[in-house]
Amino acid sequence: MFLNKISFLFLFLVSFVVFSQEASKQDSLFYNKLEEVVITGQYNPQSIKKSVYDVTVIDRKQIDKQAANNLADLLNFKLNLTVVPNAQSGKSTISLFGLDSQYFNILIDNIPLVSDNGLGNNIDLTQVNLDDVERIEIVEGAMGVEYGANSVSGVINIITKKSVRSKWSIKTSLQEETVSNEFAFFDKGRHIQSVNVAHNFSDKWLGRISFNRNNFAGFYDNRKGRDYYNNDSLRGYSWLPKEQINTNGFVNYKNERFNLSYRFNYFNEYINYYNPSVRANINTDTQTSNPSATDRIFKTNRFVNNLNVNGNLKSGSSYSIFASYQTQDRYLNEFNYYILSGDKTNEVDEIYQSSEVFFSKGTISNFIKSNRHxxxxxxxxxxxxxxxxxxxxxxxxxxxxxxxxxxxxxGSSEINFSDSFMIRPGLRFEYNSFFHSKLLGSLSLRYLLKNGFELRGNVGTSYRTPNFEELYYYFVDSNHDVRGNENLNPENGYSVSVGLKKKSWFDNSSISLLNNIKINYIDVSDKIDLAIVNSSPLQYQYINIDAYKLWGLSSTNTIKANNWVINLGATLQGISRIANYEVNAKNDFLYSFQLNTSATYEIEKWQTAFTVLLKHNGKQQNYVASGTDNEGNSIFSKSTIAPYNWLDASLKKSFFNNKLETTIGARNLFDVTNVNVSNASTGGAHSTNNNALLLGYGRSYYLKLLYNINF
Structure with a gap:
């Protein structure tokens, strides 16, 4: 199997060279017309070709073709990314390069987003609405110099819309979606409504407001819902019902040398948990029962206030200042619910997670008038x-x-040795009131070779701060002793990436090619894990003891021909999780493979686009504790997550000069729900008690109607 994967990637390397040799000289005017502009990690907005980083862009067209309402809808098909849903908490997080959501930052217009217990990391993807989004930029690898802590594996930067072409722009949409085979208006399925109004008050002032409601009625699967009262563990839902409200406001002022923008967001979410354990509450005197269960309602309120000022000084220097005040509170309403009567007793209402953040960031560049520095x-x-x-x-x-x-x-410096060759060294000094000082560094280069080849290399460092559980967890009774550790040190990480890109156009045809090959390496030391610190009595505590190493080889290829756009990519990753405190730990690299492809066929005359997306996730392996030796040390064996595939398809059609847009489609056509995990075991660190991994709620269908008014 391993040799097959190497052979498959070798074919990509061969195709890269073949395509490059067959392509003729590019038409520079055509090239400049197509070049996208990115901002993540840049001094100023730059074309992708001039960017020192290899930036992956998901544009608005792709978001619309997938009818994606939030980040969880969108990111399933990207290489090196894995969306990890949790049906019982209602959250969906993401792993990048096998590292979970604690190791990368999610930004909105370069400002990290607040979460339950952090800033920028541990974000629930279902809470990030995409209605006002222009594009999404993804940079892989440590970005500590630019974005500080918790950007070990990369950043996802969500760029919102800043302008509209007409004086008034009004958009309203309605989306109905099945949840597996479950659908009914109001009671089953997924129901989304939105409205967006933007107005150019003058050539300098723009205002916009938007509202989005996403009602997910839950997934019953084999469960019986809220009103079921038999004590057979069938009450409730396999995926919890939840309702989300997203409200945004945006104001922008600009003139020739100055730009000011303010963005406000209010997010509200309710998640309902119905306990499958039912108490009969039998009254022997009346020979009646009044069944009840301990239910919970989780409520989240988030307020975001982002201010950005940027412009150019008379000297020619450019500046940008960001300021943000954000709060997020998560409430728990727990009560004893009497199923037949609907009464509640023993009700407790409290805030059990809270974050308040003030964030400010500023940069100034273009100090000297030089094309070289x-x-x-x-x-x-x-x-x-x-x-x-x-x-x-x-x-x-x-x-x-x-x-x-x-x-x-x-600080950093861009040094252009020529029009083709540029390097950027950078340093960041960071002082944390809890973890003290850190010095982070990076070195990036971009070399534009002949015949359209682009070579990029990056090496950078970042670190991850311990989370609340690792610092403060405390669970001690007669059978357990598990504790956090307030003396933990941050995890230290660095990454290296080298990529070669080639853009090609063919003479006398409309065919264009984009080929990209990249090698990544990530190393994390002082990794935090739960370990046995005392054998008698048995005590566990979080300590800095582990390490994590990853190398990956990936290839992405895009072909544009007439009305077709076809993407084909593959990645092979090797991961080594090093448990230094375990005598019998196995630290060899375990390999996984991903393949993704998509195809879009557009008929401009009919204003129609048909899109298919496919992603194959190969088997994933990890070492878990499966027993003990004669001396009481853990013995490890491989646990394997079975391979699985995602397949989506959609048809988007516009009417009346794009005033009305309809999108019909299907998600998860292979009907993936749970994926088997073999050789899973229980007990001890590095172990799991699952024999299946929950990934989806099955095949679903949707219809979206969007109405545009521009005048």
Missing amino acids: NFQLGYETRYISGFDTQASGSVTQQDKNRKQNNYALH
């Missing part, structure tokens, strides 16, 4: 306050309110 200096401050009762432990239930301040200065 450019410098950028910047600062960043973060003031974070909050607590996480859930992560602190179910025994103490203490609201451990903690404050953490972070101050950073960073």
Whole structure:
């Protein structure tokens, strides 16, 4: 199997060379017309060709073709990314290069987004609405110099819309979607409504407001819902019902040398948990029963205020200043629910997760008028306050309110040795009130070779700060002793990537090719894990003990021919998880393989586009504790997650000069729900008690209607 995967990637390498040799000289005018502009990690907005980083862009057209309402809908088909849903919490997070959502940052217009217990990381993807989004930029690898802590594996930067062409732009949409084979208006399925109004008050002032409601009625599967009262574990839902409200406001002022924008977001979410364990409550005197269960309602409120000022000084220098105030509170309403009567008793209502953040960031660049040299200096401050009762432990239930301040200065220089060759060294000094000082560095290069080849290389460092659970968890009773560790150190990580890209056009045809080959390496030291710190009595504690290493080889290829756009990509990754405290730990690399492809066929005359997306996730392996030796040390064996495939298809059709757009489609056509996990075991660190991994709720169909008014 391993040789087959190597052979498959070798074919991509061969195709890369063949395509490059067959292509003729590019038409520079045609090339410049097609070039996309990116901002992530740049001094100023740059074309992708001039960018020092290899930036992956998901544009608005792709978002619309997938009828994606949030990030969880969109990212399933990207290489190196895996969406990880949790049916019981209602959250969907993401792993990048096998590292979970603690290791990368999600930004909105270069500002990290607040979460239950962090800033920029641990984001629930279903909470990030895409209605006002222009495009999404993804940069893989450590971005510590630009974005600081928790950007070990990369960043996802969501760029919102800043302008409209007409004086008034009004959009309203309705989307109905099945949840597997379950659908009924209001009671089953998924129901989305939105409205977006933008107005150019003058050539300098723009305002926009938007509203989105996403009602997911839950997935019954084999469950019986809220009103079922038999105690056979069938009450409730396999996927919890939830309702989300997203409200946005945006104001922008601009003139020739100055731009000011303010963005407001209010997010509200309700998630309902119906306990499958039912109490009969039999009254022997009346020979009646009044069944009840302990149910929960989770409520989230998030407020985001983002301000950005940017422009050019008379000297020619460009500057940008960001300021953000964000809060997020997660409420728990727990009560005893009497199923037949609908009464509630023993009701408890409390805030059990809370985050309050003030964030500010500023940069200034273009100090000297030179085509060969450019410098950028910047600062960043973060003031974070909050607590996480859930992560602190179910025994103490203490609201451990903690404050953490972070101050950073960073600088970098772009040196153009020629029009083709540029390097960018950078340094960042960061002081954290809890974890003290860190020095981060990076070195990037871009070399534009002959015949359209582009060579890029990056090496950079970042670190991950411990989360609430790792710091403060406390669960001690007669059978357990599991504790956090307030003396933990941050995890340290660095990455190296080298990529070669080739863009080609053919004479006398409309065929164009884009081929990209990249090698990635990530190394994380001082990795935090739960370990046995005392054998008698048995005690567990989080400590800095592990390491994580990854190398990956990936190839992405795009062919544009007439009305066709075809993408084909593959990646092979090897991951080594090093458990230094385990005597029998196995630290060899375990390999996984991903393949993705998509095809879009557009008929401009009919204003119609048909899109198919496919992603294959090969088997994934990990070592888990499967027993003990004669001396009581853990013995490890391989646990394997079976391979699985995602397949989506959609048809988008416009009417009346794009005033009305309809999109019909299907998600998860292979009907994936649970994927088997073999040789899973229980007990101890590095182990799991699952024999199946929950990934989806099966094949679903949707219809979206979007009405545009521009005048």
